[in-house]
Amino acid sequence: MNLSPHFTFDELTRTGQKDLQAKNREEAKAYMKALTDLAAMLEVVRAKFGPISVTSAFRGPSVNARAGGSKTSQHLVGEAADIGCGVSDEELHKWIVTESGIKFGQCILEKPPGKSWVHISLGAPYRDPKRCGESLIFDGKDYKPKKY
Numbered sequence: 001m002n003l004s005p006h007f008t009f010d011e012l013t014r015t016g017q018k019d020l021q022a023k024n025r026e027e028a029k030a031y032m033k034a035l036t037d038l039a040a041m042l043e044v045v046r047a048k049f050g051p052i053s054v055t056s057a058f059r060g061p062s063v064n065a066r067a068g069g070s071k072t073s074q075h076l077v078g079e080a081a082d083i084g085c086g087v088s089d090e091e092l093h094k095w096i097v098t099e100s101g102i103k104f105g106q107c108i109l110e111k112p113p114g115k116s117w118v119h120i121s122l123g124a125p126y127r128d129p130k131r132c133g134e135s136l137i138f139d140g141k142d143y144k145p146k147k148y
Contacts, residue, residue, distance in 0.1 A: 004039035006046055011059035020063050027060035031078030037122055038081055044102055052085040055117060080121035089116045097135045098148050107130050112140030
């Protein structure tokens, strides 16, 4: 099922945890509005950079726990995606934060040792407007503000 012209329900609910795949998709059905809005936000990124890779979007409680995700993660309610594309994650993060016009909740350049991706989440009304537009960098241990 397409959630937008280029993003499907299956893509935004996929997990590498094969034993939890069916359960994850069943749990995601409760968050169709958020997933549809997330897909629309990702379309803006795709329009700029072409196809993007979604490595994680919706993560139900079991998937999120096994992945070591935060108990308050927007992934739990279909409001966040971890992405990459044909440019560096640093360039992608900078564009989202400074030029895209996307009304995101958080945009995090995630760089734990040996890995890298960009986390982007929905802003208001899904996230408190006072906490929207947050630009961060994560080194695997600490989150710090990332300014350009």
